[in-house]
Amino acid sequence: MKNKFRLAISGINGRMGKNLLMIINQNKYNCILLNGVLESKKSLVINNNIKYIFKKNILYNLYIQDNIMNIINDFDTLIDFTNPKTTLNYVNICNQYNKNIVIGTTGFSEEEKIQIKKMSNNIGIVMSSNFSIGVNIIFTILKKISKIFNKQKNIIDIDIIEKHHKNKIDCPSGTALSIKNIILNFFNKKIFNKINCHSIRAGDIYGEHQIILSSIGEQIELIHKASNRLTFAEGALQAAIWISNTKQKGIYDMCDVLGI
Known part of the structure; x- marks a missing residue:
């Protein structure tokens, strides 16, 4: 279909898949x-279908597959x-069949990240730890304020506090x-001793990140709170559209997608 690209979603019955x-x-x-x-082979919904609305009145049934090779074309x-x-x-598999991929999975080892980067020589990959616009704005703000802090002589204390659901x-x-x-x-490493990272796993918290930069007499706090998962899903779809339109090989992040 003209001006359209064909999308596949893995983990369709997971939290992000549903959003x-x-x-x-x-x-x-x-x-x-x-x-x-x-979906995974362990899923109980394999071969069940999902309802997909194309345009306004056309309803498709998409059968859930447990093997990517069943839909590779x-x-x-x-x-x-x-x-x-x-x-x-x-x-x-995407590398072998020349498919783009948007990766929202986290928890990779450094060796695994190197493998992914190597495969980006052949295909387009957008890989981000967070697809929300707000978090990526914070990433950009941190880069900008580093230029100011790097000129200071005072030592600052840096704390990162993150909260997520208990699972x-x-x-x-x-x-x-x-x-x-x-x-x-x-940041100039001479202006801080270490970065303290604090994690909280509780309830059904969607995601909250706080950066506290403390010096004698004052603090700067940057906070992002997600009230639902739709913001992450929205960003992932924007990333998929972007990489499909640019058709560029390489590895990118959400800041590239947003142009910030």
């Missing part, structure tokens, strides 16, 4: 044709929020680690 489908069914992005959905870009092992398998596995969160890496890469 992605919700947004797509609102017909907000007319350039997206949802053409494949995946049906999509151009895959959105994946699963786990490191599954994601690496999908990246390998989140990786700790600290991928977003907290991204914040830490930005500070390590952009």
Whole structure:
């Protein structure tokens, strides 16, 4: 179909999968044709179907598959929020079949990140620890204020506090680690002794990140709170549209997608 790209989503019955489908069914992005959905082999809903609304009145049934090879010829870009092992398998297959992939999975080892980066020589990859616009604005703010702090002589204390639901596995969160890496890469290491990272796992918290920069007599606090998962799903869909339109090989993040 003209001006459309074919999208597949893995983990369609997970938290992010359901939110992605919700947004797509609102017909907000007319350039997206949802053409494949995946779940794990352990899922009880394999071969069940999901309701996908195309345009306003056309309803499609998409059968949930447990093997990406069953839909390999049906999509151009895959959105994946699963786990490191599954994601690496999908990246390998996307690399072999020249498919773009948007990765929202976190918890990769450094070796796994190197593998993903290597495969980005052949395909387009958007990989981010957080797809919300607000968090990526905070990433940009941190980079900008580092130029000011780097000129100061006072030592500052740096604390990162992150809160997530009690079922989140990786700790600290991928977003907290991204914040830490930005500070390590952009802030002069002479102005702080260490970065303290504090993690809270409780209830059904969607995601909260706080950066506290403390010096004698004053503090700066940057806080982002997510009130639902739709903001992350929205960002992932924007990333899928962006990488499909640019058709560029390489590895990118959400700041690239937003142009900030």
